[in-house]
Amino acid sequence: MNEIGGTPLFFLEFGDIVVYFTPFTLTLFLLALVFTVFVLISRPERQIDIAFGADAFYAKVISLPELRFRRFMSIACGLACMGAMVTGDVFDFTLLVSLVGICNVGIVAAVKSRHVQNAAYQYGLVALAGTVPLFSAAAMVAATTGTLSMIELAKDAVAIPLAARALLVLGVMGEGMAPFYAAKAEMFRAPGAPYVIMCSLSSLLIFLRVAEVILLL
Amino acid sequence: MNPEFILGAFLLLAGTVAAAFPRPRTYLNRLINLEISSWGLLLLMLSYNEALALLTFGGVSALTVYIFVRVLQKKEAAG
Amino acid sequence: MMWTAALWNEYSVGLVIAFTCALTGFAALTIERDDLHKLLLIDLVETASLAVVALIGTDLAEALILPGLVVGIAELLALSQIYLTKEELQHYKVKRLNIEVMMISPAPIIISTILVMYGIILSGFTGGGVAGLGIVFYFMSRSFTGNFHVLEIASGISWALWVASFFVFMFLPEWWYLALMGAAVGILLKVITKMSLVGAMWGEPE
Numbered sequence: 301m302n303e304i305g306g307t308p309l310f311f312l313e314f315g316d317i318v319v320y321f322t323p324f325t326l327t328l329f330l331l332a333l334v335f336t337v338f339v340l341i342s343r344p345e346r347q348i349d350i351a352f353g354a355d356a357f358y359a360k361v362i363s364l365p366e367l368r369f370r371r372f373m374s375i376a377c378g379l380a381c382m383g384a385m386v387t388g389d390v391f392d393f394t395l396l397v398s399l400v401g402i403c404n405v406g407i408v409a410a411v412k413s414r415h416v417q418n419a420a421y422q423y424g425l426v427a428l429a430g431t432v433p434l435f436s437a438a439a440m441v442a443a444t445t446g447t448l449s450m451i452e453l454a455k456d457a458v459a460i461p462l463a464a465r466a467l468l469v470l471g472v473m474g475e476g477m478a479p480f481y482a483a484k485a486e487m488f489r490a491p492g493a494p495y496v497i498m499c500s501l502s503s504l505l506i507f508l509r510v511a512e513v514i515l516l517l
Numbered sequence: 518m519n520p521e522f523i524l525g526a527f528l529l530l531a532g533t534v535a536a537a538f539p540r541p542r543t544y545l546n547r548l549i550n551l552e553i554s555s556w557g558l559l560l561l562m563l564s565y566n567e568a569l570a571l572l573t574f575g576g577v578s579a580l581t582v583y584i585f586v587r588v589l590q591k592k593e594a595a596g
Numbered sequence: 597m598m599w600t601a602a603l604w605n606e607y608s609v610g611l612v613i614a615f616t617c618a619l620t621g622f623a624a625l626t627i628e629r630d631d632l633h634k635l636l637l638i639d640l641v642e643t644a645s646l647a648v649v650a651l652i653g654t655d656l657a658e659a660l661i662l663p664g665l666v667v668g669i670a671e672l673l674a675l676s677q678i679y680l681t682k683e684e685l686q687h688y689k690v691k692r693l694n695i696e697v698m699m700i701s702p703a704p705i706i707i708s709t710i711l712v713m714y715g716i717i718l719s720g721f722t723g724g725g726v727a728g729l730g731i732v733f734y735f736m737s738r739s740f741t742g743n744f745h746v747l748e749i750a751s752g753i754s755w756a757l758w759v760a761s762f763f764v765f766m767f768l769p770e771w772w773y774l775a776l777m778g779a780a781v782g783i784l785l786k787v788i789t790k791m792s793l794v795g796a797m798w799g800e801p802e
């Protein structure tokens with residue numbers, strides 16, 4: 301196997317869907333796991349704003365139902381991220397990346413501010429638009445090579461078309477990359493770290509993983 | 518290249534153009550034109566004998582139309 | 597090199613058509629300003645992506661289309677709800693059908709019961725669909741002010757049963773019959789509860 305991530309340490313096989321742990325994927329997996337555990341055990345911050353014209357500040361407190369919903373969405377996002385980091389199947393990867401996109405929308409959708417809801421809506425549209433190249437790339441890989449398993453594709457005997465690789469990268473960029481559009485950055489105005497930070501971490505992790513996938517295949 | 522494939526591809530293309538640039542540009546018009554491309558996709562799936570995908574897509578399409586009609590009705594009720 | 601006739605088989609032609617549809621949809625999306633129009637156009641490009649997946653042509657295509665559909669509809673549900681919250685349109689009530697023969701007579705109950713019994717006999721996915729249709733019909737003709745918690749609990753347990761059946765299939769293949777029955781019952785209940793939620797959405801409690 302092309303050893304871009306280091307020597308494979310462990311294979312977990314579900315039929316022909318193989319979950320593989322190389323040092324690279326293991327690191328990403330542990331990072332996602334640790335952060336999900338943080339989300340599980342921590343309380344949200346109270347966003348503090350300065351009151352103009354006086355030496356005072358006020359804090360925005362998050363109500364309990366909103367907290368529960370956003371925490372659930374963050375945990376779901378963390379789990380999807382963990383899955384996407386170690387999966388050895390191209391279609392599973394695209395599916396989990398789409399799930400990360402939906403969960404990111406869910407994390408901020410419970411906030412009542414109109415500006416944040418607007419930004420979440422625009423991001424949701426782009427995330428949905430991003431699933432189109434993702435699924436098309438997985439379908440092209442399946443149709444041209446006959447297999448979706450990354451272990452098989454990593455052997456140099458089969459070559460996936462350049463268009464499929466380009467579409468995969470385009471899809472992940474559409475799902476996750478904050479610098480590419482402002483709506484995702486605007487979503488961070490939603491109060492309540494660490495839930496919002498999960499959006500940022502998941503985009504970073506899926507970008508790192510897609511770089512490994514493209515170089516591996 | 519059986520007839521279902523050709524008809525399905527044609528409907529997919531025609532439905533996409535009709536839904537992307539509808540005349541007049543109302544929500545209902547766009548929603549109805551979405552069904553043309555869905556029909557094309559169903560014929561495409563039929564030509565490859567993907568029965569399960571066909572039935573599921575038919576069901577999901579019904580649900581999707583229902584969701585959109587609900588949003589449209591609420592928007593209309595607002596005025 | 598690209599214009600050799602041998603290269604243009606059915607798959608390439610289909611792929612070109614599907615990508616043309618996707619690009620047309622995206623082009624219309626860039627020109628569009630209104631949010632609800634954008635949502636409708638997103639559904640259009642989802643159809644084009646499903647066309648690319650369907651072109652694989654083997655049984656694998658079905659296995660890939662189903663999760664793609666699930667992801668698409670989940671996102672559409674979420675985005676439509678965010679749209680309604682954003683535009684503050686949630687308070688407006690959706691009009692129900694006011695047909696007398698459905699509201700007062702016992703006919704809808706009888707029809708729903710027949711459909712549910714038939715669905716149970718069929719079992720599995722088709723059975724769940726038919727039984728769910730019966731329940732949707734019942735909710736559409738009457739109002740429903742019950743609680744959703746029981747439905748959600750049933751849905752969750754049936755989902756767990758289905759997953760457990762698959763694990764039994766994978767690790768204890770000699771118990772396959774138990775797993776088969778468990779999976780059929782699980783998916784029947786799951787589809788019934790999901791369909792009944794759709795039916796309940798018609799009659800939102802005032």
